[in-house]
Structures are given as C-alpha cells and as structure tokens.
Amino acid sequence: AAKREGRETWRAYTRELEGGRRSRKKLEVELRAAIEENSLSVYYQPQVDLVTHRMIAVEALTRWRRPEGDIVSPLDFIPLAEETRLIVQLGEFVLRRAATDIVPFSELALAVNLSPVQLLRTDLVQMIEEVLAQSGFAPDRLELEITESALLKDDHTVRKMMLELKQLGVKLALDDFGTGFSSLSYLQRLPFDTIKLDRSFINSLDRDPGAVSIVHAVIGLGASLGMKVVAEGVETTAQARFLRDEGCRIAQGFLFAPALPAEEVDRLRGIDLSRHRVAAA
Numbered sequence: 001a002a003k004r005e006g007r008e009t010w011r012a013y014t015r016e017l018e019g020g021r022r023s024r025k026k027l028e029v030e031l032r033a034a035i036e037e038n039s040l041s042v043y044y045q046p047q048v049d050l051v052t053h054r055m056i057a058v059e060a061l062t063r064w065r066r067p068e069g070d071i072v073s074p075l076d077f078i079p080l081a082e083e084t085r086l087i088v089q090l091g092e093f094v095l096r097r098a099a100t101d102i103v104p105f106s107e108l109a110l111a112v113n114l115s116p117v118q119l120l121r122t123d124l125v126q127m128i129e130e131v132l133a134q135s136g137f138a139p140d141r142l143e144l145e146i147t148e149s150a151l152l153k154d155d156h157t158v159r160k161m162m163l164e165l166k167q168l169g170v171k172l173a174l175d176d177f178g179t180g181f182s183s184l185s186y187l188q189r190l191p192f193d194t195i196k197l198d199r200s201f202i203n204s205l206d207r208d209p210g211a212v213s214i215v216h217a218v219i220g221l222g223a224s225l226g227m228k229v230v231a232e233g234v235e236t237t238a239q240a241r242f243l244r245d246e247g248c249r250i251a252q253g254f255l256f257a258p259a260l261p262a263e264e265v266d267r268l269r270g271i272d273l274s275r276h277r278v279a280a281a
C-alpha cells in the first residue's frame with residue numbers, strides 16, 4: 001500500500017511538474033510576443049517630496065496584461081524574463097517608452113529599474129545613450145535603480161559599468177536597500193546617488209522598534225554620505241510624518257499613489273498629494 005501510495009504521489013508530482021513546465025513555456029512564448037508587439041504597458045509611480053507634497057519624480061513599472069485578460073505581476077514575469085534573457089529587449093522597451101512618455105513633464109525625474117542581466121552587457125551604455133538622444137531626455141533626469149542582488153554578480157565588471165553610466169550623466173539608485181547582503185560596503189565602493197529604503201522597514205515602523213532604529217540610521221547614513229534617501233512603500237500618514245521628521249525628504253507608496261498611466265501622472269503634476277489618495281487605475 002505504501003508503495004502504491006508512493007507511486008501515486010510520484011505521478012501527481014510529475015503531472016504537476018509537466019503542467020508547470022507547459023505553462024511556463026506558454027508564459028515565455030506569450031511574453032516574447034508581448035515584447036515584440038510592444039503590448040506591454042509602462043506605468044509610473046509618483047515619488048513625493050514630503051515637505052511640499054508635490055510629485056518630483058516617477059518610477060517606471062512594467063505591467064503585462066495577457067491575451068486572456070489577466071494581469072501578470074512583475075514579480076512573476078521579471079524573473080522569467082531574466083532567465084530567458086528577454087529582459088534585455090524588455091528593459092530597452094521600458095526605457096524608451098518611459099523616456100518618451102516622461103520627457104514632456106520637464107520638472108519630473110524618471111527612475112527605471114535595471115536588471116543584473118542588463119548590467120553585465122557590454123552594449124548597455126550605448127543603448128542608454130541612444131535612447132536618451134533619440135527621445136531628447138536629459139541624462140541627469142534619469143536614475144537607474146539597481147538591486148543588491150545585481151552587485152553580487154561580478155564585482156569588477158559591475159563597478160566599471162556603473163562608472164561608465166555615471167560618465168553619461170545618469171544617476172544611480174540602490175534599490176530595496178537593506179534586504180540583500182553587505183549593503184554598507186556597496187555604498188562605500190560604488191557610485192550611488194540614492195538609497196531606496198526597502199518597504200519592509202517602512203511597513204514595520206508602527207510595531208517594531210528595531211525598524212525605527214534602522215530607518216533612523218539609514219537616513220543618517222544617507223545624509224552623511226551625501227546621498228538622497230527615498231522611502232519605499234509608504235502607506236500611512238504616520239509613516240510619512242515619521243520619515244519627514246527624521247529628515248527623509250522623498251517617499252513613494254500607496255499613501256500617495258500606485259503606479260499610474262502617463263496621462264494620470266500628467267493630471268497630478270503640481271498638485272498637493274497629501275490632500276487626496278490616488279486610487280489604482
């Protein structure tokens with residue numbers, strides 16, 4: 001009986017695995033098509049000045065609606081795009097679309113996520129230079145967000161690449177700060193302009209004294225290193241107030257707005273965002 005049970009379990013497992021593989025392959029085929037047909041959307045989440053409550057920048061976040069109509073989270077398709085290297089095309093598409101969309105909103109900076117896979121490509125700098133030139137987007141309005149996992153890859157190559165990007169005049173942000181490994185040495189060795197404080201710390205501010213100490217320390221660290229600190233995932237006025245009182249000037253989160261289509265961003269320009277919460281589009 002035990003043997004039969006084992007065999008059944010194994011069969012079920014194999015079936016599931018094959019199903020998983022099939023749907024993964026299907027997803028890959030669909031994602032490739034979406035990229036080639038330019039049918040991905042790029043939404044923009046406002047970054048807000050906590051003193052003036054005005055939007056000063058937006059982060060480009062990719063949205064994918066499958067032919068079936070359901071929205072796939074970037075948390076699912078970005079890793080797939082990275083494993084299949086589709087991220088190279090996807091990343092270029094997002095940058096080009098974002099630069100084109102945001103270039104007329106001249107008071108706004110633009111943040112775009114850069115995958116570790118892109119960072120190791122020798123043609124990255126040329127690609128970015130080209131997109132900036134073609135869209136007329138000033139390099140100093142662009143900030144590239146890099147996560148700590150990217151920095152684990154190849155220390156020397158990554159550092160060289162980052163210095164070349166800085167030469168272009170673009171800014172660099174360390175994304176999801178505090179979630180990876182040995183972040184402090186990265187801050188010392190790599191030319192970051194901005195620290196993005198991971199939303200897990202902001203999220204636990206209300207109930208975790210440890211989070212309060214860490215947020216306090218990171219804001220101080222940013223100030224003494226001459227870096228901007230952006231708080232991610234700000235959802236309550238209490239969090240926003242705490243951050244502002246601690247000297248953190250910039251926040252991004254559902255308290256102000258989720259990622260929105262460019263037309264919505266246009267409508268919110270110059271508006272006091274502390275007065276009303278913007279719902280998801």
Ligand code: C2E
Pocket residue numbers: 045060061062073074075078091094113114115145175176199232233234235252253254255258259
């Ligand atoms: P990220 O770069 O850290 O982006 C912030 C994520 O936090 C976004 O999730 C955003 O919708 C979410 N978020 C913002 N405010 C709040 C809040 O107040 N509460 C909560 N709970 N969440 C908030 P999203 O759009 O699902 O993206 C997830 C991740 O996927 C991004 O994390 C980024 O690492 C990656 N990603 C998205 N678009 C791209 C892209 O075009 N290229 C690359 N390489 N990665 C991307």
Ligand code: MG
Pocket residue numbers: 059113145175
């Ligand atoms: Mg980001």
Ligand code: MG
Pocket residue numbers: 175176196232
């Ligand atoms: Mg982030």
Ligand code: MG
Pocket residue numbers: 176198199232
């Ligand atoms: Mg994050």
